Amino acid sequence: MPAMTRAGVIQRLERAWAQASKAAGTPLAKPLIYSDQRHSSFASKALVFIAFSNLALAGLAYLTGTSPAIYVGLLLVTFMAIAFSFSKSRGEGVVAEEQRAMHQNALQMEELADRMWEMRESEQRFYGLLEGLGDLVVHRDRDGRILYANKVLGELLGMEVDQAYGKTLSHLGIEIPIVPEAAFADGESISSTDVAVRTGRGLRWFAWTELSMRDTESGEASHWAIARDITARKLAETALVNARERAEQASHAKSRFLATVSHEIRTPMNGIMGMATLLADTTLTHEQRTYVGAISTSSGALLALIEDLLDYSKIEAGKLELEAQKMDVREMVESIVELMATRAFAKSIGLGCHISPLVPEYVNADPGRLRQVLLNLLGNAIKFTETGGVLLTVIPSQKDGKPALSFRVEDTGPGIEQNALERIFKDFEQAESGSTRRHGGAGLGLAITRRLVEAMKGRIIAESAPGEGATFTVTLPLDGEADEEAKNTARSLAGYHVGILASHEMEAEALSRSVRAHGGRSTIIDPTAASKSAQGEDLDALIVDASLEKEDGSCLRKLRENGWKAKRNITLIAPSERGRLASFRANGYGAFLARPARTRTMLRMLLSEIPNRPSEVPSPKAGRKAARGAHTGLHVLVAEDNEINALLARSALTRAGHRVEVVTNGRAALDVLTKQSRPYDIVLMDLHMPVLDGLDAIAGVRRFEEEAGMAPIPILVLSADGQEKTRQGVLAHGASGFVTKPLDPDKLLLTLETHMAA
Structure with a gap:
């Protein structure tokens, strides 16, 4: 039987049913055939029922002798119903499977649509966030073409942001000194730099962060850039740098000014102090001696203030230098105490010193700076002590588990309030506001002392209470050689x-x-x-x-x-x-x-x-007399450009019985000292002089002596710079010795005698 469509089968069944009704002379019940898919199962069952009913009718017609056409027609309809029912059952199974597949596809498509809608919504939120971020955001492909940029780029360049799509940053005038392509081999890379962008509003600075990454699915590489406007910070940094440079220039200018002024003030002060010393050696009335003493005291105080200012300017400018060398602790400490004794005895207070026998004989330290620390502490203690006395104690100790020395200065002064113990170490501060008027000073001594101690990697501690005096302890990491004699x-x-x-x-x-x-x-x-x-x-x-x-x-x-x-x-x-x-x-x-x-x-x-x-x-005068007795009548050349210092040296030497000649510059000194018949026994040479300075003059003299085969003449350098570096420098240039200004007649004569004896 040829294949028939569902509609064709129904039409044939309907025609056969009509012929059967005509032959019977009576209309037969029309079979119920449903085309609606919703009733397909019911229709299949109805067809089976109709088939069996028609079969029964055909049998009945045959038995009753009805026309053969009728029962044949009934049989034909029966077979067709059975065939159609069988075909319908198979078709319904296929349709049901297709319907289930279509329903599953519909569910998947609906789920996919939901996911796409969520992704779209997330993307919109993401880009909305980028738009409202306030920072510049640019997405570029591997070739640098812009795929996306937020509105900040458009505002920056003064254009619609859509106009930037497909272009490179270089094309838009933005050069990025970051090359992230090398990172693609590993997948991701982050690099940052500061980028300057010229805009219609002027130069703008951005903190530019470049992220290079690959898409995990497609493998495509791209760049994401996030840039924050840091123009205000850059301007502030530039202003800060400029301010710092100006401050450094001002500090250097101030340091140069202080150094120059200190030198210019110190030179006449040296003359005043020297002349006061010479004057005190003459026959004076009691009243005159009082005046001379006042001159010496005042000039000494002013010179100490000048030294403090000079040291402070060096520390502030960061030019403080330490010169560690082997030094005798006992000799230095006891000589400092002897130096300060005159000031203590003038106030009728005691001054004592105790050095533990366990203190090493020699340590490596900067003797000049350590000396300055102890002089400051002792000077302060004596200044603020009216009754009682001052005691300096040196004992071995430890700092951070390493050998150290502790220098403790105790006094019986008025003491210090607890809240002032830290303040006294600050610049231009003293224990109380009225102390400057009562005791003098600029409040720099302890500030300088603490900075010196810290520069030597030590510490300083102050302990005090009102009415109980004060104790200052300096601990320095000074290791050294044991004093075997002291131990013995x-x-x-x-x-x-x-x-x-x-x-x-x-x-x-x-x-x-x-x-x-x-x-x-x-x-x-x-x-x-x-x-x-x-x-x-x-x-x-x-x-x-x-x-x-x-x-x-x-x-x-x-x-x-x-x-x-x-x-x-x-x-x-x-x-x-x-x-x-x-x-x-x-x-x-x-x-x-x-x-x-x-x-x-x-x-x-x-x-x-x-x-x-x-x-x-022996007294100082005894020392001076001894010097006079040993070497008198020496012929001394003094090379000094300052008239007062030259006069001071001439007076001191003349009183000791020596003959003196004075020249005012290094060239004149070199001229008279490079003659075969030079008449001088010893030379005093100022370090800084016009025309030719002292070091160059000394070098010229030593070259002449070497070429002429002459014995070197003793040359003592005069300088207010008592740093060990300066001393070593002049000795390296051929000097025989060093005399520190201000000139002290007794020390000058003693140094002269020492070198002549050698």
């Missing part, structure tokens, strides 16, 4: 008992500590109890302050009567009391110890079997 003498006074009677508690304490540190026993005798009846003790040595002794020796006699009997009697004498040496000897004192006492000198005196003679503590 650490128990050298074992078994010794030393009595100490001093008018100042600090000095008595310093002597007592030194005795105990070397294994001895010490007893400090109360000055008020010395004249009272008391049971004293037998002593190996008795040290008595000369200021407590009478001309008739009654103090020593009273001590003996009270039981303080000693094998050796030693007087502790100040420089101003040297004229009493004869009476002290006559009253039973066999040895003399100069104030402030040096530990080594005291040890030698206590351990010596022969009493020390007074000559062991």
Whole structure:
């Protein structure tokens, strides 16, 4: 049977049904055939029912003898219904499968549409965020063509942003010094730089970040750039750099100004101080001597202030240099104490020094800077102490687990409020606002001291309370060579008992500590109890302050009567009391110890079997006389361009019995010193002179002497610059020695004598 469509089958069934109804003479019930897909299952069942019904009717027609055409027609309809039902069942299965597939596809398409809608919405939010970000955002392909840019690019370039699509940044006038293509081999890369973009509003700066990345699905590489406008920051940075440069220039100018002015002020001050010293050596009335003393004191204070200002300017300009070298700690500390003794004794206060025997003999340090630190601390302590005294103690310690030395300065001054302890280390600050008027000074001493200590990698601590004095402790990481002699003498006074009677508690304490540190026993005798009846003790040595002794020796006699009997009697004498040496000897004192006492000198005196003679503590005048006696009548050439300094040198040397000639520049000095018949024994050469400076003049003299085969003449350099670097520099140029300005007549003559003796 040829294949028929569903509609064709229905039409044939309807025609067969009509013929059967006509032959029967009675209309038959029309079969229900549904074309609606919704009733397809019901139609299939109806066709089966109709087929069996028609089959029954055909049988009935045959049995009743009805016309053959009728039952044949009924049979034909029955077979056609069965065939159509079978075909329909198979078609419905296919249709149902297709319907299920179509329904699944519809669901997938709906899900895909939902996802696409969500992605589109997310993309819109993303680009909306980029538009509102405020930073420039550009997306480019690997060739640099713009795929997307937010509105900031259009505003920056003064154009519609759509006009930039497809173009490169270079085409738009933006050069990016980042080459991210090399990162494509690894997939992603981030790099940043600052980019300048010229716009209609002028030059704009952007912090440009470039991100190079690959699409994970397509593998295509592209660039994302995010740039933030940092023009304001750049302008601020430029302004800051310019301000810093101007500040540095101003600081350098100020430093040069201070250095120049300090030098210009220091030069005449040196002359004033030198002349005051010479004047004090002449015959003066009491009133005149008072005036000269005031001149010396005032000029010394002004010179100290100038030195502070110069040091401060160096520190502020970052030009502070340290020159570490091997130095003798004991010699330096004791010489500083001796130098400050005059100021302490002038105020009738005590000044003592104790150095532990465990302190190394030599350490590596900058002697000039360490000296300055100790001078500042001692100077402050003496300035603010009206009664009592000042004590400097040096002991070994540790800093950060490494060997160090501690220098402790104690005083009995008014003390410092707790809230002022930190402020006093600041520039131009003192403990109280009124102290500048009462005590003088610019408030720079401690500020400079702290910066010097910190430059030497040390620390400084202040401890004080009102009415209890103050203690300043400086700890420096100074390691050095052990003093074997000091170690050997650490128990050298074992078994010794030393009595100490001093008018100042600090000095008595310093002597007592030194005795105990070397294994001895010490007893400090109360000055008020010395004249009272008391049971004293037998002593190996008795040290008595000369200021407590009478001309008739009654103090020593009273001590003996009270039981303080000693094998050796030693007087502790100040420089101003040297004229009493004869009476002290006559009253039973066999040895003399100069104030402030040096530990080594005291040890030698206590351990010596022969009493020390007074000559062991010579006065400055005695030293000057000794110098005169040894080498008198020397012919000295002074090369000095400053008239006052030249006059000072001439006066000091002439008084010592020498002949002096003066030249005012280095060229004149070189001319007279490069002659075969030069008449001079020694030369004083200023370091800085017009026409030819001192170093060049010295170099010329040494070349002449070498070529002529002449013995080198001693040349002493005169300079206010006492830095070790300067000293070494002049010695390297052929100088024989160095004399620091301001010129001190006694030191000048002593230096002259030393070099002539050599």
